[in-house]
Amino acid sequence: MGDVIPLIIKSVKTAVSTIKNSSSRAKKGMFAGVAIIAILASLSFTNTRIAYKVSYKGNIIATVSSKQQFNDALALVENMVESNDVQTVVDEPTFSTTITLSENINNTDEIANAIIDNTDAIVAATTLFVDGQKVARGEKDIVEQMVDARLNGFNVEGAECTSYFTKSITTQSGYFVASDLDDKATLESVVNSLDVVTKLYKTTDVIVPYTSTTQKTNEQVIGYSEVSVKGVSGLNRVTQDVVMLNGNVTSSVDVKTEVVIAPVNEVVLKGTAKTLASAKEKQRAHAAGFIFPLPAGTWRVSSYYGDGRNHKGVDLCAKSGTQIFAVADGKVVKAGWNGDYGYCVIIEHANGMRTLYAHAKQVCCSVGDTVKQGEVIALVGTTGQSTGNHLHFEVIVNGKKPDPAPYIGLD
Numbered sequence: 219m220g221d222v223i224p225l226i227i228k229s230v231k232t233a234v235s236t237i238k239n240s241s242s243r244a245k246k247g248m249f250a251g252v253a254i255i256a257i258l259a260s261l262s263f264t265n266t267r268i269a270y271k272v273s274y275k276g277n278i279i280a281t282v283s284s285k286q287q288f289n290d291a292l293a294l295v296e297n298m299v300e301s302n303d304v305q306t307v308v309d310e311p312t313f314s315t316t317i318t319l320s321e322n323i324n325n326t327d328e329i330a331n332a333i334i335d336n337t338d339a340i341v342a343a344t345t346l347f348v349d350g351q352k353v354a355r356g357e358k359d360i361v362e363q364m365v366d367a368r369l370n371g372f373n374v375e376g377a378e379c380t381s382y383f384t385k386s387i388t389t390q391s392g393y394f395v396a397s398d399l400d401d402k403a404t405l406e407s408v409v410n411s412l413d414v415v416t417k418l419y420k421t422t423d424v425i426v427p428y429t430s431t432t433q434k435t436n437e438q439v440i441g442y443s444e445v446s447v448k449g450v451s452g453l454n455r456v457t458q459d460v461v462m463l464n465g466n467v468t469s470s471v472d473v474k475t476e477v478v479i480a481p482v483n484e485v486v487l488k489g490t491a492k493t494l495a496s497a498k499e500k501q502r503a504h505a506a507g508f509i510f511p512l513p514a515g516t517w518r519v520s521s522y523y524g525d526g527r528n529h530k531g532v533d534l535c536a537k538s539g540t541q542i543f544a545v546a547d548g549k550v551v552k553a554g555w556n557g558d559y560g561y562c563v564i565i566e567h568a569n570g571m572r573t574l575y576a577h578a579k580q581v582c583c584s585v586g587d588t589v590k591q592g593e594v595i596a597l598v599g600t601t602g603q604s605t606g607n608h609l610h611f612e613v614i615v616n617g618k619k620p621d622p623a624p625y626i627g628l629d
């Protein structure tokens with residue numbers, strides 16, 4: 219009380235000295251002002267009272283009218299905090315006497331809140347219940363974040379998502395003693411064990427691969443293959459209703475499929491002809507009177523003339539060492555190594571035609587030899603530019619290489 223009285227006296231003195239220094243005309247009004255200040259001062263004086271400042275660790279947390287009021291607030295705290303250990307975690311406060319205006323004294327609720335705010339061991343927490351059973355408790359923010367993250371964790375970006383827990387999940391917030399809270403790992407394991415159903419309504423662009431069809435043509439030889447229509451993948455926009463349990467799809471229903479780009483299917487042209495020789499060419503070939511250059515039943519055709527590789531002969535697959543016959547009487551003009559042809563025999567026939575036999579394992583004649591139709595001139599091999607045992611057979615007429623197939627009856 220001693221602090222307040224000198225303060226009021228000082229105010230009045232200041233007012234009076236101000237008046238003394240003012241001009242006489244203003245004096246009357248000034249006196250009225252002093253009277254108001256005096257009334258206000260006396261009112262304040264009557265509203266002052268002894269109170270106590272409450273400190274925790276040196277910080278003033280509240281002003282109480284009595285120690286009893288503090289104890290009432292403490293009792294309130296005990297009711298607010300859901301624990302029997304409140305007394306043990308709340309610090310002993312320090313009280314210091316003060317004189318203050320009545321309105322500066324905190325009410326009991328304010329004091330209780332101040333105690334809670336200034337006690338580290340009391341925290342705002344949330345209890346999690348699953349189907350009404352308490353399963354965990356943690357700091358309010360952390361629990362709420364974890365529950366939200368679990369609930370929305372399976373949402374798919376760009377899809378309309380609705381999520382819900384399969385069980386009833388409720389929370390209750392309040393004040394608790396920190397030691398009554400579960401640690402983060404426990405909270406995480408509890409929350410992450412909650413089953414979540416996520417329903418999605420999503421639209422996805424799906425590439426539709428093109429299919430390939432084969433079109434046969436007798437205008438090309440066997441082995442010829444060409445893409446006549448290039449395949450182009452299409453694009454479908456598929457809208458689906460998807461249901462997931464913990465991120466695993468349990469059902470998916472296509473609601474709508476919209477064709478954005480229709481695929482263009484590929485068409486591959488494949489040759490079926492053994493030769494493209496004209497009837498006239500065939501007639502001329504037959505007239506040459508050649509026999510087949512390999513024994514019956516020992517061969518199969520692996521490549522026809524003109525199959526797209528600029529192939530100027532016919533390839534006849536046969537075992538290594540199979541006998542190769544001269545297709546007609548003639549004179550050997552080549553018998554030996556011949557570059558890419560490997561071991562090779564060329565026979566010149568009476569009408570100026572030549573026949574060529576390539577990739578032999580061995581030649582069985584010499585340049586200058588006269589050979590008879592059917593005579594063994596070489597053995598099948600895979601020498602030179604060759605990938606397997608076969609006879610590469612060519613017919614040469616006036617320096618040109620016609621399709622040899624009709625010459626040896628492959629038409």
Ligand SMILES: [Zn+2]
Pocket residue numbers: 521529531532533609610611
């Ligand atoms: Zn060949």
